[in-house]
Amino acid sequence: MEARWLSELVILVGLFGVVLAYRRPLPRRTISVPLPMDADPDTSPQQVHISQVGQNNMKISWITQSPTPAIVHYAPSPQANASFATGSTSSYSYLAYQSGQIHDVVIGPLNPNTLYYYRLGDPPSSTQYSFKTTPPSFPLKFAIVGDLGQTDWTRSTLQHVANSSYDMLLLPGDLSYADTVQDRWDSYGRLVEPLASQRPWMVTQGNHEIETIPVLHSQPFTAYNARWRMPFEQSGSDSNLYYSFDVAGVHVIMLGSYTDFDSDSAQYKWLVGDLQKVDRNKTPWLLVLLHAPWYNSNTAHQNEPQSYDMKASMEDLLYQARVDVVFAGHVHAYERFTRVYKDKADNCGSVYITIGDGGNREGLASKYIDPKPEISVFREASFGHGILDVVNATHAQWTWHRNDDDEAVVADSVWFNSPSTVPNCKV
Numbered sequence: 448m449e450a451r452w453l454s455e456l457v458i459l460v461g462l463f464g465v466v467l468a469y470r471r472p473l474p475r476r477t478i479s480v481p482l483p484m485d486a487d488p489d490t491s492p493q494q495v496h497i498s499q500v501g502q503n504n505m506k507i508s509w510i511t512q513s514p515t516p517a518i519v520h521y522a523p524s525p526q527a528n529a530s531f532a533t534g535s536t537s538s539y540s541y542l543a544y545q546s547g548q549i550h551d552v553v554i555g556p557l558n559p560n561t562l563y564y565y566r567l568g569d570p571p572s573s574t575q576y577s578f579k580t581t582p583p584s585f586p587l588k589f590a591i592v593g594d595l596g597q598t599d600w601t602r603s604t605l606q607h608v609a610n611s612s613y614d615m616l617l618l619p620g621d622l623s624y625a626d627t628v629q630d631r632w633d634s635y636g637r638l639v640e641p642l643a644s645q646r647p648w649m650v651t652q653g654n655h656e657i658e659t660i661p662v663l664h665s666q667p668f669t670a671y672n673a674r675w676r677m678p679f680e681q682s683g684s685d686s687n688l689y690y691s692f693d694v695a696g697v698h699v700i701m702l703g704s705y706t707d708f709d710s711d712s713a714q715y716k717w718l719v720g721d722l723q724k725v726d727r728n729k730t731p732w733l734l735v736l737l738h739a740p741w742y743n744s745n746t747a748h749q750n751e752p753q754s755y756d757m758k759a760s761m762e763d764l765l766y767q768a769r770v771d772v773v774f775a776g777h778v779h780a781y782e783r784f785t786r787v788y789k790d791k792a793d794n795c796g797s798v799y800i801t802i803g804d805g806g807n808r809e810g811l812a813s814k815y816i817d818p819k820p821e822i823s824v825f826r827e828a829s830f831g832h833g834i835l836d837v838v839n840a841t842h843a844q845w846t847w848h849r850n851d852d853d854e855a856v857v858a859d860s861v862w863f864n865s866p867s868t869v870p871n872c873k874v
């Protein structure tokens with residue numbers, strides 16, 4: 448295997464030369480997650496995941512191979528009389544592949560910070576699922592990980608995320624790495640179900656979601672839009688590729704790196720309107736997620752239009768709105784910048800973080816531009832995930848957890864102070 452994967456990261460600790468060596472891991476193979484042996488291949492619900500709709504509702508999404516009713520039975524305890532809600536069913540075809548029946552049902556209104564139990568279909572599924580709604584106010588804990596894929600590294604990352612008692616997962620693009628092989632979307636859905644059926648997973652798209660093939664399949668995002676339909680209508684967006692939502696005291700904006708972003712585009716106009724509606728008294732924190740990073744000192748993915756041109760088009764909007772943190776994926780490594788604006792440190796700018804290190808099959812992006820730019824605070828090519836613990840209206844702790852031989856190790860930790868609280872940076 449290439450020597451770069453075997454290169455060692457050496458960390459000097461203290462004045463007396465205590466050395467901790469960290470051997471950078473090899474990429475791991477794609478795994479395939481089958482349906483459980485006891486499941487009915489035609490009618491058993493599979494690939495269950497949930498997403499938050501507004502502050503008080505949850506969308507439950509799942510797939511059955513054969514047509515079944517789009518009904519969710521739910522209650523705040525296993526014994527309580529269940530309420531039920533109905534929704535819609537769709538499917539898609541891609542070359543010779545025909546998807547199963549994709550069910551989307553919005554349930555609620557729900558109480559915050561409450562465990563709900565649910566069953567799918569009618570008659571209700573024998574499997575009982577559960578999820579916890581998000582808290583109504585701080586503290587609020589996000590798990591954030593991009594470029595997840597489906598390898599043994601992914602499995603390791605998911606295990607660490609599951610242990611973190613997070614409230615909501617945010618994913619800045621590149622989910623399954625199906626890369627036109629549609630069965631891999633099904634496998635991915637089964638891989639993430641244990642987590643994604645228990646906490647809302649809010650995602651945006653990456654380049655691996657495009658899946659166009661010249662002549663044969665010209666429509667982009669076919670599988671992504673069908674399988675991971677986010678609540679875009681609720682934020683006035685006309686596209687599943689960009690949307691926003693509030694959770695507790697945080698306004699989260701999901702942008703689309705692979706749709707139009709220039710100043711004439713629908714996405715740009717929607718973003719202008721969405722930022723105008725943000726009330727920092729109600730949502731003191733403002734986060735943005737997108738796939739292709741605007742700040743990046745890795746040699747991978749330099750000067751791509753989705754990074755360079757999107758930054759040129761939209762950076763002023765985010766700066767004027769005093770966005771707290773911009774999370775990106777795409778580069779398979781971790782990097783944290785200081786607060787920046789137009790390539791210079793700026794106390795009123797956003798912190799930029801690349802968290803494209805979920806565990807995909809392509810492996811790590813291990814080469815960096817030397818010397819390290821001053822605005823880059825921490826960079827490392829390892830798999831891992833991030834946790835943003837928003838403690839209150841002004842302080843949040845960010846930790847990056849490296850998958851160190853399958854153990855989650857905190858390798859970077861920092862407290863953020865919202866720039867909207869800094870007198871000369873107020874919105």
Ligand SMILES: [Fe+2]
Pocket residue numbers: 594621653654655738776777778
């Ligand atoms: Fe990517």
